[in-house]
Amino acid sequence: MPGQKTDSFPVVRIENPAAPGPFLIVCEHASNTFPAEFGDLGLTEEERKAHIAWDPGALGLARGIATRLEAPLVAAEVSRLVYDINRAPNAPGAMTVRSETYDIPGNQGLRPQDRLRRTTSIYQPFHAALHGEIARRLAVGESPILVTVHSFTPVYFGKKRDVEFGVIHDADPTLAKAVEKAALAQTTLKTRLNAPYSAADDVTHTLRLQATPYGLANVMLEIRNDLLSDAAAEEAMADKIAPALKAAIASIESFPSKMAAV
Amino acid sequence: MPGQKTDSFPVVRIENPAAPGPFLIVCEHASNTFPAEFGDLGLTEEERKAHIAWDPGALGLARGIATRLEAPLVAAEVSRLVYDINRAPNAPGAMTVRSETYDIPGNQGLRPQDRLRRTTSIYQPFHAALHGEIARRLAVGESPILVTVHSFTPVYFGKKRDVEFGVIHDADPTLAKAVEKAALAQTTLKTRLNAPYSAADDVTHTLRLQATPYGLANVMLEIRNDLLSDAAAEEAMADKIAPALKAAIASIESFPSKMAAV
Numbered sequence: 001m002p003g004q005k006t007d008s009f010p011v012v013r014i015e016n017p018a019a020p021g022p023f024l025i026v027c028e029h030a031s032n033t034f035p036a037e038f039g040d041l042g043l044t045e046e047e048r049k050a051h052i053a054w055d056p057g058a059l060g061l062a063r064g065i066a067t068r069l070e071a072p073l074v075a076a077e078v079s080r081l082v083y084d085i086n087r088a089p090n091a092p093g094a095m096t097v098r099s100e101t102y103d104i105p106g107n108q109g110l111r112p113q114d115r116l117r118r119t120t121s122i123y124q125p126f127h128a129a130l131h132g133e134i135a136r137r138l139a140v141g142e143s144p145i146l147v148t149v150h151s152f153t154p155v156y157f158g159k160k161r162d163v164e165f166g167v168i169h170d171a172d173p174t175l176a177k178a179v180e181k182a183a184l185a186q187t188t189l190k191t192r193l194n195a196p197y198s199a200a201d202d203v204t205h206t207l208r209l210q211a212t213p214y215g216l217a218n219v220m221l222e223i224r225n226d227l228l229s230d231a232a233a234e235e236a237m238a239d240k241i242a243p244a245l246k247a248a249i250a251s252i253e254s255f256p257s258k259m260a261a262v
Numbered sequence: 263m264p265g266q267k268t269d270s271f272p273v274v275r276i277e278n279p280a281a282p283g284p285f286l287i288v289c290e291h292a293s294n295t296f297p298a299e300f301g302d303l304g305l306t307e308e309e310r311k312a313h314i315a316w317d318p319g320a321l322g323l324a325r326g327i328a329t330r331l332e333a334p335l336v337a338a339e340v341s342r343l344v345y346d347i348n349r350a351p352n353a354p355g356a357m358t359v360r361s362e363t364y365d366i367p368g369n370q371g372l373r374p375q376d377r378l379r380r381t382t383s384i385y386q387p388f389h390a391a392l393h394g395e396i397a398r399r400l401a402v403g404e405s406p407i408l409v410t411v412h413s414f415t416p417v418y419f420g421k422k423r424d425v426e427f428g429v430i431h432d433a434d435p436t437l438a439k440a441v442e443k444a445a446l447a448q449t450t451l452k453t454r455l456n457a458p459y460s461a462a463d464d465v466t467h468t469l470r471l472q473a474t475p476y477g478l479a480n481v482m483l484e485i486r487n488d489l490l491s492d493a494a495a496e497e498a499m500a501d502k503i504a505p506a507l508k509a510a511i512a513s514i515e516s517f518p519s520k521m522a523a524v
Contacts, residue, residue: 088476089400112402119401120394128390132382138351139381140374205475213471214350 009035021070024144027062029055030075041106052099055151057228062149064238083122146211146218151225165189166222170204178248271297283332286406289324290348291317292337303368314361317413319490324411326500345384408473408480413487427451428484432466440510
């Protein structure tokens with residue numbers, strides 16, 4: 001399916017919408033595209049390629065996982081610095097004025113109408129499209145398993161991060177704990193639950209908005225981006241993560257009843 | 263704002279979208295309209311006017327409350343028997359085959375594509391419109407208080423119901439308890455928390471989908487429909503309920519911080 005457009009720029013693309021598997025893969029920080037309407041936010045080209053603008057490697061990994069699990073993929077097509085669609089419209093991080101050590105000049109002093117414009121042109125169509133994919137599956141008796149795929153920077157505020165694979169949950173930890181266990185058993189990745197951050201850091205908005213109301217199994221994955229340095233690395237990582245997701249779901253006893261919709 | 267159309271029939275209307283008050287009033291069962299596409303579901307005219315098809319009096323009451331609170335009103339324009347937009351697409355009650363003592367012939371043996379069509383043409387546009395109203399307010403720094411307005415039948419399965427005003431909550435009971443307390447103090451209505459049914463009966467989908475993810479104050483109101491028998495009765499009831507809602511919000515200590523978005 002081609003990227004769905006609102007006004008003049010694409011916001012969300014849905015790949016393999018008819019894929020038959022039970023997973024639904026989401027990549028909120030897939031793109032470092034800055035639509036012309038919003039300019040470059042006063043950032044250099046280097047800054048617009050850095051981890052502050054997107055999750056490097058996450059889209060390739062998400063595609064690799066989606067292919068292996070025969071799952072649809074819903075990916076954003078706008079930089080998180082213009083609007084971070086994994087944040088509510090009233091969250092400071094939705095249109096952040098600062099990310100790690102970087103000031104974001106174009107996000108300073110935004111007027112209400114600026115915040116409104118980005119919300120209605122980016123946040124709403126992305127989540128309406130994702131909600132549509134979920135609702136359509138629920139309507140025909142399927143309960144999609146929502147997996148969001150992210151990457152994180154190996155050095156944050158000058159400090160090295162040891163964890164390689166973070167598995168993050170929101171209200172329901174069932175699937176996250178099962179993924180952690182499967183990854184520890186099947187891979188040599190340094191895997192940790194709720195690392196390098198957790199729901200308390202306001203990073204699980206998509207899970208909360210799209211999965212929790214329907215009682216869907218859900219988890220957020222975070223992979224250290226130095227392990228996703230090129231297409232071959234992304235494929236190799238998908239070869240590790242996809243089987244862990246399969247094993248995790250298989251390990252959840254009485255899965256259908258526990259995950260039944262509300 | 264005129265009713266928003268999808269395909270050939272209206273699904274949702276938004277009245278007073280620019281109203282300045284902090285409340286957002288929702289009426290999911292406002293209409294007993296059966297769009298031509300779905301026929302009359304095999305029901306008689308009398309059945310299509312009964313409480314199984316809609317919440318009689320709820321729209322008039324919701325309008326009365328919205329006017330008094332200077333609030334926008336989001337109301338459905340399709341009968342709950344075609345699609346009950348206060349139910350998830352995989353809930354049995356979304357396109358119910360039976361309501362109280364009535365069989366719904368046109369909902370027997372629905373095929374997956376029938377369920378899909380009703381979901382995409384009614385459920386999705388209604389909730390996208392409501393989500394839009396919420397997201398736009400969040401974007402400009404407002405945290406709307408979500409109030410859903412319903413009516414219930416005084417006799418159910420042959421048994422008389424004594425309660426007159428039911429105040430129902432989902433995950434967060436704060437506002438519901440405050441409304442119950444205010445109604446008991448300010449009115450003579452027989453008021454009860456979580457009556458004549460509760461979230462355990464799967465009646466709080468709208469609150470769960472639209473308010474909980476944003477940490478918005480929210481409550482579902484149920485008024486016995488014999489107390490809403492004509493326009494004058496609806497206005498008289500709005501004169502009781504609207505002040506109780508105002509008093510309830512005022513009574514919630516440190517409201518802004520407790521209700522701050524996630």
